[in-house]
Structures are given as C-alpha cells and as structure tokens.
Amino acid sequence: RTDRTFTMLKPDSVEKGHIGAILEKITAAGFKISAMKLTQMTTADAKEFYAIHKERPFFGELVEYMTRGPIVAAILEKENAVEDFRTLIGATNPADAAEGTIRKLYAASIGENAVHGSDSDENAAIEGAFHFAGREIF
Numbered sequence: 060r061t062d063r064t065f066t067m068l069k070p071d072s073v074e075k076g077h078i079g080a081i082l083e084k085i086t087a088a089g090f091k092i093s094a095m096k097l098t099q100m101t102t103a104d105a106k107e108f109y110a111i112h113k114e115r116p117f118f119g120e121l122v123e124y125m126t127r128g129p130i131v132a133a134i135l136e137k138e139n140a141v142e143d144f145r146t147l148i149g150a151t152n153p154a155d156a157a158e159g160t161i162r163k164l165y166a167a168s169i170g171e172n173a174v175h176g177s178d179s180d181e182n183a184a185i186e187g188a189f190h191f192a193g194r195e196i197f
C-alpha cells in the first residue's frame with residue numbers, strides 16, 4: 060500500500076543550506092515527492108499547525124522558531140510512508156537520534172530539530188492540506 064506523509068525542512072535547515080542534502084537523503088530512501096514548496100508560516104499559521112502543543116512550556120519558542128524564516132514544505136509518497144519517514148528522521152531530540160538519521164546529522168537541539176514528520180496517516184492528510192491546494196499535489 061502506498062501512503063503519504065508530510066514534512067517540513069524547518070527554518071534552521073534552510074538557514075544552514077541543508078535543503079539539498081536533506082532532500083537527497085529523502086529521495087535516496089525511496090520517497091517520491093508529490094508536492095513541494097518554499098514558504099513561510101505566519102504566527103497564526105504556526106499557532107494553528109501546532110495547536111496540539113499550545114499548553115506546552117515550549118509553545119512560544121516553537122512558534123517563534125517555525126516563523127522566523129522560510130521552510131520547505133513537502134508531501135512524500137512511499138509504502139508505509141509515515142513510519143518509514145519517522146525512522147529516517149530519527150528521535151525528536153537529536154541527542155537520542157540514531158546514527159545516520161537526518162536529525163542526528165543536521166539537528167542542533169530538541170527545539171531546533173531540522174525536520175518535521177507527520178505522526179499518523181490522519182495527521183499527514185491534515186498537515187498536507189494545511190500547506191497545499193489540490194492542484195499542487197501530484
């Protein structure tokens with residue numbers, strides 16, 4: 060079964076010039092890019108996207124970080140996409156991320172952790188629709 064997941068290469072990845080290297084890891088792992096763009100979230104966008112975290116102590120910091128510059132948003136297609144992509148990116152905290160994972164290679168800290176990966180098929184669909192119109196998804 061072919062599924063989709065949603066990712067963002069977060070502002071730190073764009074700032075550090077890591078877009079190409081990260082996309083190379085993603086495509087080398089067998090993910091097909093179904094949608095992709097450089098975009099910047101507004102404060103309102105980030106508060107809505109991360110609404111599930113609004114009571115967390117790091118919410119303000121998270122919104123600041125995710126809105127401070129452009130991100131690369133993308134929808135990725137692969138068999139078992141959500142789970143395989145989370146394996147490819149590694150643990151939320153790069154200190155706990157496995158060798159060779161995107162976060163181990165490119166993330167600075169638990170807050171600035173380089174990439175997002177959806178945690179379920181349902182959220183992948185919601186998050187993809189948040190960033191892309193139907194005609195932008197191939």
Ligand code: CMP
Nearest residue numbers: 117120121151169170171172174175176
């Ligand atoms: P992600 O799992 O993609 O989505 C929630 C984000 O909140 C997470 O990545 C981190 O960027 C951020 N986050 C999670 N835990 C912490 C924390 N303890 N301190 C700061 N930021 C965090």
